[in-house]
Amino acid sequence: MKTQKRVAFTTLGCKLNFSETSDIANQFEKAGYLRVEDEEPSDIFVINTCTVTELANKKSKQAIRKVINHNPKAIIVAVGCYTQLKPEEVARIDGIDLILGSDNKNAVVEEVEKITTKGTANLVINKLSKETPFVPSYSFGDRTRSFLKVQDGCDYYCSYCAIPNARGRSRNNSIELTVEKATEIVSKGVKEIILTGVNIGDFGKSTGETFFDLIKALEELPGLERLRISSIEPNLLTDEILERVSHSKVVVPHFHIPLQCGTNRLLQLMKRRYTTSLYQKKIETIKRLMPDACIAADVIVGIPGETEEEFEQTVQFIRSIDVSYLHIFTYSERENTLAVKMDQQVPVEIR
Structure with missing residues (x-):
């Protein structure tokens, strides 16, 4: 009798x-594999990586090495954003089998099943295009709630961002197909859905629809008790979205709205598409x-060109608006971005 192969993530x-790891796991299970926890012995181990900052790159590399050390006989697979941008760097890690x-x-399952022996790093990297x-x-x-991917990619190209x-x-499915996925989730007994993506407000660009229309459609889904916007x-x-949420019995009034800095000059350098005035008005409208x-x-603290005075202006701006909590990041140099080429780089020890 053939032994069922085990896969961990x-x-x-x-x-x-x-969200995407869960989908990959589902593909393995449909192909006859047994999903196990990441601390259990496994025949295949998949690491889904991140590259949002240099620290994220390091953590991804550390995670790959840790998995290899703990699972020397397993087929080791690395996927995701870090591998997309740094495939050769990942390939130099001793013990990696598939990138x-x-x-x-x-295509993880399909590519894994092509591997017959360990010892060689197999790279399968496509160049991303408008046709992706x-x-x-x-x-x-x-989880008791589900993260539903409704959008992928980004057309904004902020000066500091490699994503x-x-x-x-930017791309997405139609509202009809997205609602079908949400219906699948609710049929499994999940009561709360969080809409996720790279730039979810841009939903509809590839289908001629809008994010507002998507919210309206999902609100009407029978059995869905809570809907969150990431x-x-x-x-x-x-x-229009804010008015809808304010009267909704389903959409949770929780908003995560990137600010990045509190001066218009730096927002322009960052290639952000709003001013401090617009941001402040959004907060006031919500409240x-x-x-x-x-x-x-x-x-983000320490963007190239940021002065002490501008840092203080950002602090004062944040104090002037009614936000509940902050996610604070130090600026991280990312290859092939505009910011890394800018003058007046802020020393790391000051950021």
């Missing part, structure tokens, strides 16, 4: 990665419509 980075990029995650398809996914089985290079252009750009969080709403903001 480690995921780094954003909720989108967790797939962002666009190849859907959207691949839907959602997390299930390890468009790792994820490709991080959304302030210029894409329309008053007027939903006084008890929870609002999170992202802030």
Whole structure:
């Protein structure tokens, strides 16, 4: 009798990665593999990587090496954003067997089954293009709520960010197909769905629809009790969306709105698509419509060209707006971005 092969997973980075790992795991299970926890012995081990900062790169590399050390006989697979941007760097890790990029995650099972012996790093990396398809996914089985991927990629190309290079252009499924995925989730007994993506407010660009229309459609889904919106750009969080959420019995009034800095000069250098005035008005509108709403903001410290005075201006701006909590990051140099070529790089010890 043939022994059932075991597969384990480690995921780094954003909720989108967790959604995609869950989909990869489902593909393995459909192919007859047994999913086990990451601390258990396994025949195959898949690491879904992150590259949002240099620290994320290091953590991804450390995770790969840790898995190899603990599972020397297993087929070791690395996928995701770090592998998309740094495939040769990953290939130099002794013990890695298969390296797939962002666009190849859907082919993990197929590529694993081509491997007959360990000892060679097999690279399967496609160049991302406008034709790169959207691949839907959602997390299930390890949480009481599900992360539903509704959008992928980003067309914004902010000066400090490498994610468009790792994820490709903005794309999505139609509302009809997205609702079908949400219906699958609810049929499994899940009561809460979190909408995830790289730039979810950009939903609809590839199908001629809007994120507002998607929210309306999902609100009507029988059996869905809670719907959450993950991080959304302030210029894409329309008053129409806010009005809808304020009257909704399903959409949770929790907003994660990236700020990044509190001066217009730096926002322009970052190639952000809003001003401090627009950001402030969004916060005021939320609090007027939903006084008890929870609002999170992202802030980057030490962007090239930032002065002490501008840092203080950002601090004062944050104090002047009614946000609930912050995610604070130090600026991290990313290859092939505009910011890494800018003058007046802020010393690491000051960031």
